[in-house]
Amino acid sequence: MRETIDISIVAATHNRSDLLQELLKSFEKQTYAPSRFEVIIACDGCTDNTFEILEGFKSKIKNLTWLKLPKGNPAKARNAGVKHAKGKIIAFTDDDCIASGDWLEVIYQNLNKGNLVGLQGKTTTDPSKVHPLTHQIENLHGHPAVPTCNAAFLRESLLKIGIFDEGFPFAHNEDADLAWRMRKEGEITFVPEMIIHHPPRLTTLKKSLSRMKILESEFMLFHKDPTLYKLWRNDSPWKTIYKEVFIKHQMLLFKSRFKYINRPVLLLKGLLISLSWWVDLILKYPRFAKANKHYKEIYQQQTKNNTSKLAA
Numbered sequence: 009m010r011e012t013i014d015i016s017i018v019a020a021t022h023n024r025s026d027l028l029q030e031l032l033k034s035f036e037k038q039t040y041a042p043s044r045f046e047v048i049i050a051c052d053g054c055t056d057n058t059f060e061i062l063e064g065f066k067s068k069i070k071n072l073t074w075l076k077l078p079k080g081n082p083a084k085a086r087n088a089g090v091k092h093a094k095g096k097i098i099a100f101t102d103d104d105c106i107a108s109g110d111w112l113e114v115i116y117q118n119l120n121k122g123n124l125v126g127l128q129g130k131t132t133t134d135p136s137k138v139h140p141l142t143h144q145i146e147n148l149h150g151h152p153a154v155p156t157c158n159a160a161f162l163r164e165s166l167l168k169i170g171i172f173d174e175g176f177p178f179a180h181n182e183d184a185d186l187a188w189r190m191r192k193e194g195e196i197t198f199v200p201e202m203i204i205h206h207p208p209r210l211t212t213l214k215k216s217l218s219r220m221k222i223l224e225s226e227f228m229l230f231h232k233d234p235t236l237y238k239l240w241r242n243d244s245p246w247k248t249i250y251k252e253v254f255i256k257h258q259m260l261l262f263k264s265r266f267k268y269i270n271r272p273v274l275l276l277k278g279l280l281i282s283l284s285w286w287v288d289l290i291l292k293y294p295r296f297a298k299a300n301k302h303y304k305e306i307y308q309q310q311t312k313n314n315t316s317k318l319a320a
Contacts, residue, residue: 011041011043011044012044013044013045013046013071013094013095014040014044014045014095014096014097014116015040015044015045015046015095015096015097015098015099015112015115015116015160016045016046016048016089016090016093016094016095016097016098016099016163017035017045017046017047017048017099017100017101017112018048018050018086018089018090018093018098018099018100019031019047019048019049019050019089019100019101019102019103020049020050020052020082020085020086020089020102020103021049021050021051021052021054021058021085021103022051022052022053022054022079022103023053023054023055023056023058024056024058024103024104025054025056025057025058025060025061027103027104027209028049028058028061028062028103029061030106031101031102031103031104031105031106031107032047032061032062032065032068032069032072033106034106034107034108034109034111035047035069035107036065036068036069037109038107038109038110038111038112038113039109039110039112039113040110040112040113040116042069042070042071043070043071045071045095045112046071046072046073046093046094046095047069047071047072047073048073048074048075048089048092048093049062049072049073049074049075049089049103050074050075050077050085050086050088050089051074051075051076051077051085052077052079052080052081052082052084052085053077053078053079053080054076059074059076062074073092075088075089075092080174081174081176081179082156082179082182083172083173083174083176083179083182084172084174086100086156086171086172087171087172087174090163090166090167090171091171093163095163096162096163096164097115097116097119097160097161097162097163098160098161098162098163098166099111099112099115099159099160100156100157100158100159100160100161101156101157101158101204102156102157102206104143104206104207104209105131105157105158105204105205105206106204106205106206106207107203107204107205108203108204108205110201111129111202111203111204114129114199114201114202114203115127115129115160115199115202118197118199118202119160119162122195123194123195124162124194124195124196124197125161125162125165125190125191125193125194125195125196126154126159126160126161126162126165126187126190126194126195126196126197127159127160127161127196127197127198127199127202128147128150128151128154128155128158128159128187128196128197128198128199128202129158129159129160129198129199129200129201129202129203129204130147130148130158130198130199130200130201130202130203130204131145131146131147131148131155131157131158131203131204131205131206132146132148132203132204132205132206133145133146133205133206133207133208134207134208137207137208138208139208139268139271139274139278140216140265140268140274140277140278140281141210141211141212141213141216141274141277142208142209142210142211143208143209143211144206144207144208144209145157145206146206148200149198149200150198152184152187152240152241153181153183153184153187153240154183154184154186154187154196155183156182156183156186157204157206158202158203158204159183159187160202161190161196165190165193165194166186166190168193169186169189169190169192169193170189171186172185172186173185173186173232175228176225176228176229177224177225177228177299178221178222178224178225179222180222180223180225181225181226181228181229182225184229184240184241185229185232188233188236188239188240189236213277213280213281216281217280217281217284217285217288218288219285220253220285220288220289220292221288221292223248223249223253223289223292223296224292224295224296224299226245226248226249227245227296227299227300227302227303227304228299228303229241229245230244230245230303231300231303231304231306231307232303232307245296245300246296246300249289249296250289253289254286254289258282258285258286261282262279262282265278265279265282
């Protein structure tokens with residue numbers, strides 16, 4: 009008799025086969041019964057040797073499948089994975105992460121309790137290896153956005169709310185939007201024993217310098233549901249961008265650059281990134297204002313249309 013799939017792991021990837029290998033190796037080591045979980049890798053326009061790597065793991069991971077998708081964005085890739093999944097539970101992580109051996113075991117034990125519709129776990133990193141040109145996520149006590157690098161949800165509830173919104177202009181805030189909508193269906197709790205490790209990953213100076221553009225997504229997130237935004241984040245996206253990020257976070261980050269005083273190249277690159285972000289946020293004000301108006305009009309019209317349908 010064929011065993012039931014309890015958990016479907018969904019991970020999106022794009023041309024990072026070397027990192028994906030580390031993730032796949034961690035799935036090999038899961039204590040959860042191999043026949044009762046599946047791994048779905050959503051290949052978002054992959055053109056490197058990702059498929060060769062996946063072929064090599066077919067004999068090592070019992071239920072491994074992958075989807076060859078045209079280049080889109082992580083939200084589209086994850087949605088494709090969810091639609092393909094068989095499990096009652098969908099476990100999300102990223103291709104640059106490493107799952108602890110009992111990650112799935114902990115998810116299964118905890119997501120079958122009470123009114124829970126989702127879990128977020130502890131995400132760790134290596135602080136000693138962090139520097140201005142690395143990307144990493146650390147979530148030790150839970151976060152309102154429920155980062156998708158370490159989250160699990162009931163598949164039925166995900167499909168009910170419409171999964172990820174693929175319309176976000178950048179790969180930012182689609183996880184927060186999903187989590188906030190899911191919280192209307194039930195509780196999402198933080199489970200510290202549900203551990204994903206996110207090592208600091210080297211990124212390019214060019215990519216680091218352009219990071220502030222993702223904040224345009226704040227306006228879509230706000231106008232989709234101002235009540236939820238105010239509940240879980242801030243009074244307005246302007247406050248998030250220019251008070252929290254521009255002043256508070258950037259000032260703390262700028263000060264932290266000086267710990268690299270004995271590594272002058274990193275110090276200079278770190279200061280360059282911080283100064284560039286400040287300048288970029290000033291220059292992007294007109295673009296943000298346009299985005300604010302755009303999304304306000306879209307969701308106001310959507311609200312009017314929904315009201316008209318209810319009145320009809």
